[in-house]
Amino acid sequence: MDNLYLIKERPEYAPQIGHLIAMMDYARHTTVETVRGLSTEELDCVYDEQSNSIGSLLMHFAAVEYAYQVSTFEERELNEEELARWGAALELGDAGRARIKGHELEYYIAALDEVRETTHELFRGKTDEWLYEERDFWYNRQANFYFMWFHVFEDEINHRGQIRWLKKRVQEKLGKC
Template sequence: MDKIYLITDIPEYSPQIGRLLSMMNYARFTTLQAVNSLSVDQLDFLMDPESNSIGALLLHFAAVEYVYQVYTFEKRELNEEEVSRWGAALNLGEEGRAGIRGNDLEFYLNILNEVRNRTFELFKTVNDDWLEQEEEFWNEKQANHYFMWFHVFEDEINHRGQIRIIKKRLTA
C-alpha cells in the first residue's frame, strides 16, 4: 500500500496485470476507507425497504470478484454450492436484505481479503496476452479478460458511491 497512488508494475506480475491490480488495489483502498469502523447496525442499515445495506454491498464486491475468478480462470459458471454461498450477495435486493445481516465489519473484510488473495494468486498464473483473450460475453458481444476484470473494480466503485450515500443517511 506504499504505492497506492501509482498505477505501476507489481513484482511477480506481467506489466499490464500489475497495472490492473494497482487499479483494483486503489479501488479497494478507498472502499475500506469508506467503511472503516462501521458497527453492525450501520452495516445493516437500510435507507428504505428497497435499498441494499452496506454489508450486503461489501459481500457483493467479493461475490462479483469470485464469479469472475471462476468465469475467466476456470471457464465455468458457478456450481450449486457456490450459488448457495454467493447467490444473495450477487442478487442483492430482497434476497440480500433477508440473508445478509448481523455481521460485523471484520466478517466482511475477511471475505473480501480471502477473495482478493485468491485473485492475486490466480493472476500470477497468466500474463498480459491472457488479458487480451476475447470471448463471448454479455448479450453475445465480444469482450476480453482485461474488460472483464476492469468491470470487477468498476462495479465496486459504482456501489461504493451507494455506500457513501447510505453513510450520509445513517441514523445510528
C-alpha cells in the same frame, strides 16, 4: 500499500496485469476506508424497501470478484454450492436484504481479503496476452479478460458511491432499521 498512488508494473505480475492489480487494490483500499469503524447496526441498516445495506454491498464486491475468478480463470459458471454461498450477494435486492445481516465489519473485510488474495494468486500465473483473449460476454457480445476484470472494480467503485450515500443517511435512519 507504499505505492498506493502508483499505477505501474509489479515484479510478481506481467506488466499490464500489474497495472490492473494496482487499480483494483486502490479501489479496494478506498472502499475499506469508506466503511472503517461502521457498527453492525450501521452495516445492516436498509434505507428503504428498495435499498441494499452497506454490508450486503460489501458482500456483493466479494461475490462479484469470486464469480469473475470462476468465469475467467476456470471458464465455467458457479455451481450450486458456490451459489448457496454467493448467490444472495450477487443478486442483492430481496435475497440480500433477507440473508446478509448480523455481521461485524471484520466479517466483510475477511471475505473481501480472502477473495482478493485468491485473485492475486491467480493473476500471478497469467500473461498480458491472456488479458486480451476474447470470450462471449453480456448480450452476445465479445469482451476480453481485461474488460471483465476492469468491470470487477468498476462495479465496486459504482456501488461504493451508494455506500457513501447510505453512510451519510444511516445515522438519521437508524431508529427505523
